[in-house]
Amino acid sequence: MASTFMGLETSKRGLSVHQSALYTTGHNISNANTIGYSRQTVNIVPTTGFPGIGMNSPKIPGYLGTGAEAGSITRVRDQFIDNQLRQETTKLGYWGTKTEAISQMEDVMNEPSTYGLNSAFDSLFKSFQDLSAKPENSATRQVAIEKSNHFADTLNYLGTQLGQIQTNLKTEITAETKNVNSILKKIAQLNEQIGTTEPNGYLPNDLYDARDNLVDQLAQYFPITIEKVPSGGNAKDIAEGIYNVSIKLSDGTKVDVVKGKESATLTAQGYSSQTDAAGVTTYTEGDFDDSETFTPFTQFTVKMGATGTATSLDLAKLNNGSGILQGLVHSYGSAVRDPGGLPVNTINISGLYPEKMADLDKLTLEFAHAFNAIHNSGFTLAYTDANGVVVPSQAGGDFFVAKDATKPMSATNIMVSPDIAADLNKVAASDAADMEGNGKTAIALSNLKTKVIAGLNNASAQSFYQGMIGDLGVKGEQALAMASNSATLQASISNNKASVSAVSLDEEMTNMIMYQQAYNASARMITVMDETLEKIINGMGRVGL
Template sequence: MSGLFSTFNIATRGMSAQQKALDVTSHNIANANTDGYSRQKANLETTRPFDMPSMNNAMGSGQLGTGVQVSSITRIRDSYLDYQVRTQNGTKGSSEGREKFLTEIEGVFNELSGTGISTLVDNVFNSWQALSGSPEVASTRNVVAQQSKALTDQLNSTYNQLVKLKGNSQDVIKQDVVDVNNMLNQINELNKQVIGVKVGGNEPNDLMDKRDLLIDQLSVKFGITIDKKSLSGEDLKPTDIGDMTNAYLVKSDPNDKVSRFSYVNSIVPKAVPPASTVQKPGDAGSYDVTYYKNGDTSTDANKVTITMDLTSAQYTSLDQSRVLWADSDGNAIKTDGSLIVAGDAFNDLALFIPKTGELNGYMSVQADIDVYIDQLNSLAKGIAFSVNAVESGESDASNDTLEFFVNGEDKTKEQDITAGNITVNQDIINDVMKIKVGVNDTTGSTDGNRALAIADLRDVKLDIQSIKPTTTRAEFLSGKFNVDATLGVSTISSSSNGMTIGGYFTNTVNDLAVKTQTATRNVTNNESLLASLEESRSSISGVSLDEEMANMIQYQHAYQANAKIISTVDELLDLIINGLKK
């Protein structure tokens, strides 16, 4: 019904609605710099009018409005831009993960300084060249020994730093597993709260913002897929699920099972006495695989060890990925969701290997580190085999009584030389006159032909790229070791498909430089694209202080106008009530 009291109620509703709109504006301004906050809007609509049309009042004057109310407070969000940003987050995360460690590998090789391996290789051959000119001088022999020792020390240091760097990348993966599981638990709790608020008929805008921010952060780790459910619930799973039957990490239904991730902390060869040979990491054999539930290494209660047989390829796959699918308690599971138990094989393990995100970058860079370690080992073996063969005149290590380069861990096992254990024979360092430099293979020979033949090795193309961990000197030199008619000593002939020692290492460094430049370029491009997407999203969801100030003035004026109506109605009521007494 109409009347002054009806007008009074309309104005009261108007003041209340404008006040709520001011509250929303104030909330927007307060969170203008809050990460993940989405601008909110108070949606105003008219309240139910009087005199709804019916058969009884068809001839009436029509509906009479009763004012305004806030129908809802919604957040401004574009789900498609969210999808694009999260997809780009994964791409950028992968590039950044690779670039971070590839840059560190470049620092390990240190080729821009004067102490890099390339420089030291040149110094070694230069010292042999100088020795060929004055083989009778002890000081030139000492220079050969010390320059060679400097090279092996640098090879040892580079190898150990690469191994440490690989361990660092695995530590980052372990921390990412912990962070991912924590984020998933938070998202799951927020999911429940969002649904609870929606059931009550309200809009959980701030809760959904917090959930979206966590999902944005999660998308940096790996690609994600989101299924929208009723009451604003969300089901979340990785984009790359492999053969997993239940790949969901978050479910809107609290009764549904979800998965988590666990971290493989160590893969140790299992000693099975009596052992005729020592099983090295990477060899096919039996291993103790130890993982920690949810990546939490703070207590041994989370430690689980499984014994299984691994091929060399399976060892490499497990070593480079390290992340296992697990149930909500962190127990490793198979692809069908059942638990891994004693006696299960490698193929029963469900490895999580994403194709995008930081985890992908950290996993893929381990393969690069392994390649550079292998190439460094091949370089060390190539140097040792070739110098030892010419210096001793023997193509078979079993006939060499005084090797120049030896395995520092066991000098009787030249075939096991790596960049990590290569060193100069201590007997030669103690007595440099034992270095064989002349045609006569005795240490007392004073002509420099043998030293010259070793110096000439810098230009010989060797099959270094074909060296394997099990390659022996005899296999390496097969068909290529013969007497040089000019020098009168045994030397190595070039291989048509071979590479010089310097060229081989230069090729390794150049390959690293190309990969690093590619990763850096990808990071720059991805950052630019992500910045553009985030700017587009911010233009929609972000808070504009100018716009909020304009809204504030608009709501303020509307509030004042409604207050003026109440004041006017008050005067009219006073006139009616008190004026009629006169």
């Protein structure tokens, strides 16, 4: 026979479990707008029925239930969706970074426009075409020099601005590396907190959310894998345990970055070069942060903990599209390692900005050589100087020269010869001496607009530049399309995740009413049992009184 007070205990459990469910519903509602919060649910399970198993257990007609209890309070998550989201986040991190880098380059190039290098080419060639018609006219000579200065200044601007953006990318690599290290440290700290909570039989759901949010942030930088390690002790079977986080390489191997409460520190590696008087170049390898002259490898050192052994992480061993850092390095540029260690020379540097800047320098150098060769074959204008001295016609000199004669001519190191800029008569427009109306050299210079230059892949200078712009446009279109696709997929997966894990106020309000009614019903049951007991205690056994 069941206990007289069994009904009270059953209903009391009903009060308790639905009170817990109401508290959890309130917690969900409070965090409806908390980023990364996963809605929680109380898993209500029945308690052990009456009677128990045994030879001495009472024999009753049926098996009586004894109520319910909160078996656990868990997060509502889908691990498959989480993994999908992190994979797309990695791709979006790469292509978003690449798109931004290309966009900044396109802003500098600014083509097609009335102020870009293509327009400067047109103005330069037109000014020498006009000069060929009136080679003796000082006004046309002045215009030719001004347009030439504008052309050189445009190259200077492009080279300087691209170099500045590249420097900004270097700063960003350093900043993002520090951000990665901060994320890894926080994950390890949460591992430690979770590892001290789970063995007591609790599920620290909010700590789980905080840790998963950090893992999602880390997925922007690298493709990652997670190994769950049990905390031990009295941890529940459904406890998520400790996260060991690794970066997954394309060959299937892994580089550990979090192991329990220990986190790794990543440091970008680079090298600096110094050439002695004999022309021998010495390379010094070290941390990328230490010198403005360092060029990065695709390599990072990964040191686990304060005293751990440093291992190598080579971004070249990741699949293309593997996060923000790879996107930054592919944009800023990286040096390919020689099998013997350091690179043979800096010509091995590859990447969006180094390649485009090298093309611009190549264009500058080859065009200046071709222009100077024609100008050197021409002749200046004879004139009488301020002192009355007659200056005869003579062969023209280099029209474009390096600002710093100790360095090769480049986009940032080109200008019109100061001698020619200071004396209009030194523009060699004629192809013969003492022929004032001869403009054949000037017309030859203007014909460089279409003349093939061997050093520019057998293209004219302007066509070579247009090819650079076309290639940049193709790369920009590809990066934008990939970033758009990744963003669309990520948004779709995020919506799927939200449908599973996010808080729906409508659903929570429905749950609140359901749990409230169940709580009220349990309370009413206690009232009924109280009245029953009151009748038993005060109304029975009073016959004859």
